[in-house]
Amino acid sequence: MTNLKMSNKNKDTTINIEQVRPDAKMQSIALSAWFGSKQALKDINLTVKANAVTAIIGPSGCGKSTFIRCLNRMHELVPNARMSGQVLLDGKNIYGNETDPVQIRRRVGMVFQKPNPFPTMSIFDNVAAGLKLTGTKKGQNLNEIVKKSLQQATLWDEVKDDLKKPGTSISGGQQQRLCIARAIALQPEVILMDEPCSALDPVATAKIEELIVSLKHDYTVAIVTHNMQQAARVSDFTAFLYLGELVEYGDTRSMFENPKSEITEKYITGKFG
Amino acid sequence: MINYTLRKFKNRLFFVLCAVCVTIAVIPLLSILYEVVSRGAPQLSINFLTQKDADGGIGPAIQGTFILIGLTSVIGIPVGVLSGVYLAEFGNNKYAASIRTVNDVLTEFPSIVVGITAFGVVVLGIMGSYSPLAGAVALSFILIPIVARTTEESLKLVPNSVREAALALGVHKWRTTLSVVLPAAKGGLVTGTLLAIARIAGETAPLIMTVLGNAYFFQGFSSPMDALPLRIWRDSLQPYANLQAQGWGAALVLILIVLSLNIAVRMASRGRLRR
Numbered sequence: 001m002t003n004l005k006m007s008n009k010n011k012d013t014t015i016n017i018e019q020v021r022p023d024a025k026m027q028s029i030a031l032s033a034w035f036g037s038k039q040a041l042k043d044i045n046l047t048v049k050a051n052a053v054t055a056i057i058g059p060s061g062c063g064k065s066t067f068i069r070c071l072n073r074m075h076e077l078v079p080n081a082r083m084s085g086q087v088l089l090d091g092k093n094i095y096g097n098e099t100d101p102v103q104i105r106r107r108v109g110m111v112f113q114k115p116n117p118f119p120t121m122s123i124f125d126n127v128a129a130g131l132k133l134t135g136t137k138k139g140q141n142l143n144e145i146v147k148k149s150l151q152q153a154t155l156w157d158e159v160k161d162d163l164k165k166p167g168t169s170i171s172g173g174q175q176q177r178l179c180i181a182r183a184i185a186l187q188p189e190v191i192l193m194d195e196p197c198s199a200l201d202p203v204a205t206a207k208i209e210e211l212i213v214s215l216k217h218d219y220t221v222a223i224v225t226h227n228m229q230q231a232a233r234v235s236d237f238t239a240f241l242y243l244g245e246l247v248e249y250g251d252t253r254s255m256f257e258n259p260k261s262e263i264t265e266k267y268i269t270g271k272f273g
Numbered sequence: 274m275i276n277y278t279l280r281k282f283k284n285r286l287f288f289v290l291c292a293v294c295v296t297i298a299v300i301p302l303l304s305i306l307y308e309v310v311s312r313g314a315p316q317l318s319i320n321f322l323t324q325k326d327a328d329g330g331i332g333p334a335i336q337g338t339f340i341l342i343g344l345t346s347v348i349g350i351p352v353g354v355l356s357g358v359y360l361a362e363f364g365n366n367k368y369a370a371s372i373r374t375v376n377d378v379l380t381e382f383p384s385i386v387v388g389i390t391a392f393g394v395v396v397l398g399i400m401g402s403y404s405p406l407a408g409a410v411a412l413s414f415i416l417i418p419i420v421a422r423t424t425e426e427s428l429k430l431v432p433n434s435v436r437e438a439a440l441a442l443g444v445h446k447w448r449t450t451l452s453v454v455l456p457a458a459k460g461g462l463v464t465g466t467l468l469a470i471a472r473i474a475g476e477t478a479p480l481i482m483t484v485l486g487n488a489y490f491f492q493g494f495s496s497p498m499d500a501l502p503l504r505i506w507r508d509s510l511q512p513y514a515n516l517q518a519q520g521w522g523a524a525l526v527l528i529l530i531v532l533s534l535n536i537a538v539r540m541a542s543r544g545r546l547r548r
Contacts, residue, residue, distance in 0.1 A: 072441065074437065074440065074441055077437070077440060079365055102443050102444075102445055103443065104443075105440065105441055105442065105443035106442070106443030107443075109441065109442070110441035112434060112437065112438065112441075114434060116432075116434040116435055116437070116438040117438075118435065118438065118439070118453055118457075119435065119457050120453075120456040120457050120459070129439070129442065129444075129453075130442040130443070130444070133439065133442070133444040133448050133449075133452055133453070134442065134443050134444055134445075134448075179438070182438075182442065183441075183442070186442060186443065
């Protein structure tokens with residue numbers, strides 16, 4: 001932990017060692033983000049702990065999605081989007097000059113709000129796509145990896161006889177689990193989920209939630225949700241964002257039972273949002 | 274009680290007006306088709322399709338048209354598709370915006386001007402003679418803007434979520450475009466390219482000044498060559514009824530080529546999509 005001097009595209013800063021938390025898989029330091037002139041995130045300092053599920057909650061437009069998109073450098077793909085501050089992955093700034101965003105995205109996978117399997121690929125190819133298109137096969141057995149990923153995403157039993165069918169031919173809930181399998185196949189260290197259940201029915205939602213809880217044994221998970229019951233059910237830690245600012249962060253149970261901030265209490269009791 | 278009669282009448286009137294306009298638009302097309310088929314069909318025979326002019330056939334013209342379509346596709350489709358990819362996937366800048374404008378102008382460029390340009394550059398300059406290559410270059414000038422435009426449009430129809438899905442897996446931008454976005458846009462790409470080929474297959478003006486026309490089969494890249502539009506044009510100027518009739522036959526063959534090209538590629542792309 002001594003060699004922590006790092007440069008940033010926006011400004012050269014030295015990370016203050018006291019700021020770095022040893023139990024953090026990912027950590028944002030003074031993270032701000034803009035779309036054009038509109039500031040979406042203001043000075044966020046947040047920790048995503050290893051092998052745990054961190055939920056990010058808050059009303060629409062509070063910057064939840066922007067925040068997790070900063071964690072795998074997807075934010076910068078939006079035209080006119082920019083950010084400042086740092087995001088550490090295992091203590092290293094992912095916005096450092098020598099860091100390749102493509103490498104970061106291989107380590108930090110993402111599942112989106114709407115299931116988005118590749119429309120021209122079969123179920124098998126969708127799961128294998130990450131390995132094939134990034135050229136990271138490393139001589140491993142592709143069939144084995146696809147099977148294992150689909151099993152981990154609890155989809156294998158439903159599709160094992162239909163692997164050649166198009167990825168878009170299965171139901172929405174299955175498609176979302178397919179997208180999770182696709183992310184898992186690359187063996188990322190962190191999986192980000194941007195409201196993964198908002199387009200799904202309750203049964204499919206329950207399956208995905210079960211899956212999220214099981215994923216934390218092997219991965220670090222950060223999930224954005226506007227469903228507070230969901231946050232309470234699946235997460236170990238919760239962060240509440242409001243108007244681009246981090247209002248409260250803590251372990252999920254104490255935050256829901258005993259919120260420190262008044263806004264948090266109002267939000268989790270459903271008074272607004 | 275409101276009287277709906279007037280409203281119903283207006284509704285009816287509008288419907289009839291639209292139907293009449295559609296009919297007016299279709300009448301010339303059907304009449305042309307009828308004329309071409311009724312006058313051209315009696316000409317069709319193996320001899321007519323395969324023999325050279327002196328033996329009463331249009332073989333050189335058919336051969337020339339296929340050579341031109343082939344050469345133009347080889348030159349024009351890669352350039353057009355890659356231009357479209359640039360405009361759609363990397364075109365968020367001023368350079369691309371100006372290219373887009375120029376491209377739109379080129380799409381509507383008078384083909385005779387394109388012909389003169391190719392005549393000046395390729396026939397007089399590079400080849401020193403009339404040449405199938407000059408014709409292919411001229412037709413490429415017409416093909417490229419159309420293909421670029423339709424490629425851009427069909428790539429833009431691919432939802433951004435698909436691109437993000439690939440990028441979030443750590444796939445490079447170029448690989449995402451090549452392996453994910455282009456296949457997803459394949460239908461539109463094929464259709465657009467096909468329309469462009471159909472368009473250039475019927476072009477006459479640029480060919481007059483580049484491949485000139487020939488009564489014999491292909492004679493190399495530095496000799497004039499025949500093509501169906503040229504043959505139709507030549508025959509139409511003849512005072513002899515039998516040559517005029519051959520012109521009608523050539524016109525029917527050209528229409529059939531464009532039509533079958535259309536159907537064939539459509540079926541091929543559909544088959545691949547179903548898999």
